[in-house]
Amino acid sequence: MTVLALEIATSWFAVSEIASDVDTDDVRRIPVPARGAWEQCKELLLEVAGGREVTSLGIASAGPIDMAAGVVAPLDVPEWRAGFAIVAAAQAAFPKAEVRLALDGVCLALGERNLGTTQDVMDSLVLNVSDRICGGVMVGGFVVVGRTGNAGHLGHVLVPGFDDPCECGGRGCLEAVAGGAAALRWARAQGWSGVSVPELVEAAVTGDEIPAAAMRRAGTALGRAIASVAALLDIDLVAVGGLLSEAGPVLWKPLNEAVATHARLSFLSGLRVVQSKLGPVSVLAGAGVLALTAPGG
Ligand SMILES: [Zn+2]
Secondary structure, eight states: OEEEEEEEOSSEEEEEEOSSSOOGGGOEEEEOOSSOHHHHHHHHHHHHHTTSOEEEEEEEEOSOEETTTTEEOOTTOGGGTTOBOHHHHHHHHSTTSEEEEEEHHHHHHHHHHHHSTTTTOSSEEEEEESSSEEEEEEETTEEOOOSSSOTTOGGGSBOTTOOOBOTTSOBSBTHHHHSHHHHHHHHHHTTOOOOSHHHHHHHHHTTOHHHHHHHHHHHHHHHHHHHHHHHHHTOOEEEEESGGGGGTHHHHHHHHHHHHHHOOSGGGTTOEEEEOSSGGGHHHHHHHHHHHTSTTO
16 A cells, blocks of 8 residues: 655645654655646656555645646646646556545645644634745635635735735735745845745744734734634634744734734634744645545545
C-alpha cells in the first residue's frame, strides 16, 4: 500500500508519502513551474512513489476548485487558471489509485482535526496566513466542504474598515489586507524597500516601522474576520498558522484586541485564538487524511 499526498500551493507543489502522519523531512517541494505544470507535478509524484504502485492519492489544492469535476483553477498556476482536470490526469498516471481532491482549506481543517490543534473541539476555524490566506471550518465535528468544494475561503470574507482592492475582483477582502503578498504590496507602497514576505515578517519582528504597521493592519483585519465567523458559526477555537502567524506580538496583539472588541456575545466568551501546532505541513497532512480515508487507502 503506497499512499501519497500532493499539495498545490500558491508558489510550490509538495508531495509526501503518508504513513500515519507527515514528517517535514519527507516532504518534496518544487516551485510552481512557469510551463509544464502537470508534467513536473507528475514527475515529482513518480519520484516519491519510487516505482511502487500508488494505491491512494490525496490532493489539496489552492482554490477555486470544482470538486465534483475533479478540476482545479488556482490563481497562482497560470496554466491552470482556466481549470485543469487534475483528478483525471492523476488517475491516468496512477490507474490503480483512489484519487481524492479537496480545497487546501478543507485539508487544513482535516489535518488540524486529526493530527493538530483542533483535535479536542467540535467547532473550529483554521487559517493559514502566508502569501494568500486559506481557511477551513469545522462545525459539529464535520469539516464543511460546501456545494462546489470551496467552503472556507476565509481570505474573501469582507473586513469592515478596509477597502483594499482584492485579486478576486472585489474590495475589502481579508486577503487584500492580511495576505502576505498584499501586506508586502502595502508596505512597499508606503516606501519600504524589502521584496519578500519572509523579509517583511522579519523586519516587523525587529520593529521596523512600516513592516510593523503592515502586521498591525493584518492583525486587526484577521481579528475582525475571526470575530465575524466565530459569531456566525458558534466557534470556540481558532488556529492560525502560516508565515504571518510567526510575526509575534506585532501581529497577535492587534489580532487579540480586535477579537476582544468585536466578539462580545455571551457564547463567545471562551473563544480562543491560538497559533497552529502543525506548522508548514498542515495542508499536506490533511491531504494525507483525505488519502487514508479513501477506500484504497
Ligand atoms: Zn477577494
